[in-house]
Amino acid sequence: MSTYDLNFARWVYENVDGGDKMALCMQCGTCSGSCPLGAQMDYGPRKLFMMVRAGLKDKVLESNTLWNCVSCYNCVVRCPRQVPVKYVLHSLGTAAVRAGIPAATKSDNARFARAFWWSASKLGRTDERIVTALFYFSYGLSKGFKMAMANLPVALGLVKTKRMHIGAPYMCKNKGELKTILAKAAEIEARHAK
Amino acid sequence: MSERKTGVYLCSGCGIGEAVNMAALEAVAKSEFKLEPKCHALLCGDEGVGLIRADVEGGVNQVVVGACSSRVMADRFAFNTAMTIRADLREKVIWSHPAGDEDTQMLAEDHIRMALSHAPKVKQAEPWVEGNYSQRICVLGAGVTGLSAAKEAAALGHDVLLVERSSELGGHARLGSKRLPHKPPYDAPAENDLADLIKAVEGNSKITVKTNTTVTKTAGMPGKFAVTLSCGAVEDVGAIIIATGYRPYDPSKLGHLGYGASPDVVTNTQFEEMLKAGKPSRKSNGAAVKSVAFIQCAGSRDPNHLNYCSSVCCATSLKQALEVIHADPTANCYVVYSEMRTPGVAEELYRTAQKAGVIFIKGAVKAVDGDLTVHVADELIGENVPLKGLDMVVLATGMVPNSTNPDAAAQEYGQEQLNADIDPEAPIKVAGYCGEAPATVEKRVQAQPPGGSLLNLQYRQGPHLPVLHDGFADSHYICFPYETRRTGIYTCGPVRRPMDWAEAVEDSQGAVMKAIQAVRSASAGAALHPRVGDLSFPKVNLNQCTKCRRCTVECPFGAIDEDEKEYPQFNATRCRRCGTCMGACPVRTISFDNYSVEMLTTQIKAVKIPDEFSGKPRILIIACENDAIPALDMAAIKRHGWSAHVRILSVRCLGSVSLLCISDALSVGYDGVMLMGCKPGDDYQCHFVKGSAMAAERLSKIGETLKSMMLEPERVAQVEVSIADGERIAGVINTFVDQITAIGFNPFKGF
Amino acid sequence: MTKTMNYYPGCSSQGSGIHLDTSLKAVMGKFGISFREIEDWNCCGASVGHICQGHLPVAALSARNLAAAAAAGPEDVVSPCAACYLNTHHTNEEIRNNPEMKAEINEALGAVGKSYDGSLKVRHVCEVLVKDVGVEALKSKVTKPLTGLKVAGWVGCQTVRPFANTEAGGQWETYDEPSFLDDFINASGATAVPFKAKTKCCGGSVAVMSPDKTLELIKDILDEVKASGAQVVATPCPLCLTNMEMYQPEINKRYGTDFNFPVVFYSQLLALAFGMDAHKDAGLHQGLIPADVVVAAAK
Numbered sequence A: 001m002s003t004y005d006l007n008f009a010r011w012v013y014e015n016v017d018g019g020d021k022m023a024l025c026m027q028c029g030t031c032s033g034s035c036p037l038g039a040q041m042d043y044g045p046r047k048l049f050m051m052v053r054a055g056l057k058d059k060v061l062e063s064n065t066l067w068n069c070v071s072c073y074n075c076v077v078r079c080p081r082q083v084p085v086k087y088v089l090h091s092l093g094t095a096a097v098r099a100g101i102p103a104a105t106k107s108d109n110a111r112f113a114r115a116f117w118w119s120a121s122k123l124g125r126t127d128e129r130i131v132t133a134l135f136y137f138s139y140g141l142s143k144g145f146k147m148a149m150a151n152l153p154v155a156l157g158l159v160k161t162k163r164m165h166i167g168a169p170y171m172c173k174n175k176g177e178l179k180t181i182l183a184k185a186a187e188i189e190a191r192h193a194k
Numbered sequence B: 001m002s003e004r005k006t007g008v009y010l011c012s013g014c015g016i017g018e019a020v021n022m023a024a025l026e027a028v029a030k031s032e033f034k035l036e037p038k039c040h041a042l043l044c045g046d047e048g049v050g051l052i053r054a055d056v057e058g059g060v061n062q063v064v065v066g067a068c069s070s071r072v073m074a075d076r077f078a079f080n081t082a083m084t085i086r087a088d089l090r091e092k093v094i095w096s097h098p099a100g101d102e103d104t105q106m107l108a109e110d111h112i113r114m115a116l117s118h119a120p121k122v123k124q125a126e127p128w129v130e131g132n133y134s135q136r137i138c139v140l141g142a143g144v145t146g147l148s149a150a151k152e153a154a155a156l157g158h159d160v161l162l163v164e165r166s167s168e169l170g171g172h173a174r175l176g177s178k179r180l181p182h183k184p185p186y187d188a189p190a191e192n193d194l195a196d197l198i199k200a201v202e203g204n205s206k207i208t209v210k211t212n213t214t215v216t217k218t219a220g221m222p223g224k225f226a227v228t229l230s231c232g233a234v235e236d237v238g239a240i241i242i243a244t245g246y247r248p249y250d251p252s253k254l255g256h257l258g259y260g261a262s263p264d265v266v267t268n269t270q271f272e273e274m275l276k277a278g279k280p281s282r283k284s285n286g287a288a289v290k291s292v293a294f295i296q297c298a299g300s301r302d303p304n305h306l307n308y309c310s311s312v313c314c315a316t317s318l319k320q321a322l323e324v325i326h327a328d329p330t331a332n333c334y335v336v337y338s339e340m341r342t343p344g345v346a347e348e349l350y351r352t353a354q355k356a357g358v359i360f361i362k363g364a365v366k367a368v369d370g371d372l373t374v375h376v377a378d379e380l381i382g383e384n385v386p387l388k389g390l391d392m393v394v395l396a397t398g399m400v401p402n403s404t405n406p407d408a409a410a411q412e413y414g415q416e417q418l419n420a421d422i423d424p425e426a427p428i429k430v431a432g433y434c435g436e437a438p439a440t441v442e443k444r445v446q447a448q449p450p451g452g453s454l455l456n457l458q459y460r461q462g463p464h465l466p467v468l469h470d471g472f473a474d475s476h477y478i479c480f481p482y483e484t485r486r487t488g489i490y491t492c493g494p495v496r497r498p499m500d501w502a503e504a505v506e507d508s509q510g511a512v513m514k515a516i517q518a519v520r521s522a523s524a525g526a527a528l529h530p531r532v533g534d535l536s537f538p539k540v541n542l543n544q545c546t547k548c549r550r551c552t553v554e555c556p557f558g559a560i561d562e563d564e565k566e567y568p569q570f571n572a573t574r575c576r577r578c579g580t581c582m583g584a585c586p587v588r589t590i591s592f593d594n595y596s597v598e599m600l601t602t603q604i605k606a607v608k609i610p611d612e613f614s615g616k617p618r619i620l621i622i623a624c625e626n627d628a629i630p631a632l633d634m635a636a637i638k639r640h641g642w643s644a645h646v647r648i649l650s651v652r653c654l655g656s657v658s659l660l661c662i663s664d665a666l667s668v669g670y671d672g673v674m675l676m677g678c679k680p681g682d683d684y685q686c687h688f689v690k691g692s693a694m695a696a697e698r699l700s701k702i703g704e705t706l707k708s709m710m711l712e713p714e715r716v717a718q719v720e721v722s723i724a725d726g727e728r729i730a731g732v733i734n735t736f737v738d739q740i741t742a743i744g745f746n747p748f749k750g751f
Numbered sequence C: 001m002t003k004t005m006n007y008y009p010g011c012s013s014q015g016s017g018i019h020l021d022t023s024l025k026a027v028m029g030k031f032g033i034s035f036r037e038i039e040d041w042n043c044c045g046a047s048v049g050h051i052c053q054g055h056l057p058v059a060a061l062s063a064r065n066l067a068a069a070a071a072a073g074p075e076d077v078v079s080p081c082a083a084c085y086l087n088t089h090h091t092n093e094e095i096r097n098n099p100e101m102k103a104e105i106n107e108a109l110g111a112v113g114k115s116y117d118g119s120l121k122v123r124h125v126c127e128v129l130v131k132d133v134g135v136e137a138l139k140s141k142v143t144k145p146l147t148g149l150k151v152a153g154w155v156g157c158q159t160v161r162p163f164a165n166t167e168a169g170g171q172w173e174t175y176d177e178p179s180f181l182d183d184f185i186n187a188s189g190a191t192a193v194p195f196k197a198k199t200k201c202c203g204g205s206v207a208v209m210s211p212d213k214t215l216e217l218i219k220d221i222l223d224e225v226k227a228s229g230a231q232v233v234a235t236p237c238p239l240c241l242t243n244m245e246m247y248q249p250e251i252n253k254r255y256g257t258d259f260n261f262p263v264v265f266y267s268q269l270l271a272l273a274f275g276m277d278a279h280k281d282a283g284l285h286q287g288l289i290p291a292d293v294v295v296a297a298a299k
């Protein structure tokens, strides 16, 4: 059984993007009420924040709330206490992935993010073809193939209208420079995470 | 008074001249009253006022002005050597009724008749001034409130007698740690600066401090109180300020919140002392306090304990939590609340506490175990989550007002006191209540706070200051917050309502202003509000008195005592000039120089009552000058007109309405009578506290009388109006007129 | 008047949003504004970059672009893509306001001998059109008004949220009732119909990865389009456009609807109304759902 545990709340306040502001949440529920996907979330942001305070760490990190945010920023501009709700949720998502929570690492979002990051960091640009392909095949060969086939008409449409090109991906010229910067940034980031 | 010379002045300005026939008005004065009126097109202008003034200088000593409402231009129509009577032709005639109309004209003429008919009976008021008056102010209680009051009164030039029950000055603040924020940016606990306040009081030669002292007896009246102290001394003072503060709610009644289960469950007052002593440690084992839960509303807002919100415990817990965190930034603080009440700037402290990482848990505490586990039904998560690993639980207990002296033996309200204080909760039954009748509420027992009285008043109505049902001293919350129901005695600070340090300081200033007004008015023989400056006072003709005691019982302010022979004895400076005694007296032997039952009935009878064949009913509205008359004026200003069959009689208070006014009206042929006054009850708005309740009480007995006269009880009604009812009031009147029309004409008409 | 601005086109400019890039450059050219593309720009990280990386590496992506822009000149950085603008502006503000962030980002840039001090201003192209160009100027260039064309102006979320009404974001629009898009549409001679879903979200990248969760969001918006009587939807956001085009067949299948609304960029409407080539300049042949009704409206 859980108990109120300020340590988790303190950790969130200090390590999560916007977490310091989350301490000011007054539980008004404006965020949950404004959220387009609020109904599909295990808990709306308001409740999730109270759960953080109550120290319900596992429930928080396993919740699908972290993955159902579509980044519409309704909550961010409406929160009367200026809590950057969207940033907090996404950053909690990062924390969940780092903690190796299966619900997080296996989420569509994490798979997509890995594919996306591969393209963004390795090529310097996102190539929609590569990102989607990597994403689809992260589910395994056969499921990935099915997903790809389902999306074939769209892809063909994009190719036909010259919105998806055929051939080598666009990429940055100075990929080495980008790689160095990102490596350094990751190193600094790790310093924080400890 | 020298021979009466009455001048009549009519104004045709503001459209009066266009809406009514002025010549016909003048004719009323001439033919019916043998007075020669003067008409002017702008009576309130320099020329118009000059016209009156010239007459006054020429010997006119009573001026009757037919113009606007008495509530406006009062200063223009005030003259040193003449009294003024106003007849309203504007607000209650032409602004509320159609121009050029026959009924409007009849109304205007009746207003002239009402004014002129009673004018010969009105006398210039002569004040009651006798013997010596004290300007000194006695302050009871030397906590923050009392100290501030003493300091403030002395700064305004008055000598102060400061009486404190304990051996030291400072009250609760002396034992407390920091104080709640009181200056911008209001976001952090502030230094406890009580020592400065004490120094200012002790160093002030105008203030006499008496510690270890209580008041054993208080006699007299404003300007002339004789206060006997426990040391035996008798002190003359002009006014008294009660600043006895509060005591914390008795925690032994809070077993359900863990009090007594462990030494580490303490009250906020006890915790305050621990904080003052330094970094708090556990009482059980002396270990440092690393984790504290504050349980809000401990005993407050709980029908089984204190019914009300103690208002400061939320902010106090925030402050205490911040003090804990400031002493040890790694400490964990939780606040379990049902609503955090941080009105106004206290919100800043709330924010600071949130930023500092205090966790706020909205929910109900189900139990507190001996190991300090707090079981909370968390409303926001919707689960029961135990709060474990605490070192200390602080119960945010509330305030109980010291409206009595808890150390003294109880002085019960006598039976007569109970008579005097009609149960504020009692539902009011009026013969024909018009409009929505007040909901019937369950009768609650009048509060009788434990303990002895603070002042031991030597009043016929008993030793106590009347209290509201929650035990706070009764006062007019809306208009006169510092007033108690004993004139010249004021409450401030938490004895009046729960409040914090800064509010108490402000409150003390308000009470001091009132006390100063009281001593100054007393020595001039002038009334306090709402009839500020009124020099009239009740006079009784003892030859007619039957010793029925109605006046001594009904006076809302305990102004009337009884002498050895059981005759009423008026204490003039306690009197507020409401006339409730006048309305109570069955033989009508109480009157004022400028206000009497006779003056009222004369006005009532001056109205011309058309016969039943005219199809014009007449309905009398007796309206209180404090709220009903202003509301009628507001309605008129907005041109919300009402039936022209109504005649309005302005009274000081519904309490002053003798039943004779009503029976006279019905016997001369009015078809209905409506009393219009303030809300009675525990949340009364009556400016004289009980006046409208008294009227309702008297009216409740008139039904049988009406029936025996073969009259329908529905012909008489009472309605509540507030000063803000300008939009509603015309509708209320018209509904009543329709109701009376439906009943039909008064059979006594023309009898 | 000629004016150069640092231009950050973003990845979609080379893919599904290519016609935004083309038409916008054509429109801006009319006002003497030329875009200087940031040298060797990289992806901004969009709204998913941080999930596996954390905050700083994503910020570093934008920082590299900003450093390159600052090296080219002090002019404002503009972006036509909601996400690119949002990320770049956000990082820029962090560098300006958070000394710790600034130090860390510069430490990362320092690894390749670069730095950035937060001196540039990052703006959305639409803000430039509203404030620097002005709606009146847009009207003055119209030669072939799109008279009679009924358009639903769908702003989406990130173009205005969370910055359009902040001081640093230029305070150029409100979050819930933005009017700029309707102004652009009306300037083109077309009619912006009253439309209730103006700032509703399409689901963003979640729509791309988990369409099951978000189809209903787009369907709700399409319902409003239909209720508004519009013939076509105009938007400033490349992701909005692609999501709405791409998922209409799937929505029809699932909900039994018959949506077939062409979706275009406001800049395409303007380019066409300015008398430019419907294909070469306005890219109106590049919709997954043909926008012939738009082309036909220009007279």
Ligand code: SF4
Pocket: A024, A025, A026, A027, A028, A029, A030, A031, A032, A045, A046, A049, A075, A078, A079, A080, A081, A082, A083, A085
């Ligand atoms: S809108 Fe802000 S304050 Fe309200 S519940 Fe959400 S985060 Fe808390």
Ligand code: SF4
Pocket: A031, A034, A035, A036, A037, A038, A045, A068, A069, A070, A071, A072, A073, A074, A075, A076, A085, A086, A089
């Ligand atoms: S930004 Fe995310 S959490 Fe906030 S309202 Fe939009 S979808 Fe919901």
Ligand code: SF4
Pocket: B540, B544, B545, B546, B547, B548, B549, B550, B551, B552, B568, B584, B585, B586, B587, B588, B589, B590
């Ligand atoms: S009410 Fe009248 S009769 Fe009775 S005691 Fe008073 S003055 Fe006398």
Ligand code: SF4
Pocket: B538, B554, B555, B556, B557, B558, B559, B560, B570, B574, B575, B576, B577, B578, B579, B580, B581, B582
């Ligand atoms: S006028 Fe009022 S206050 Fe004065 S003695 Fe009579 S009842 Fe009491």
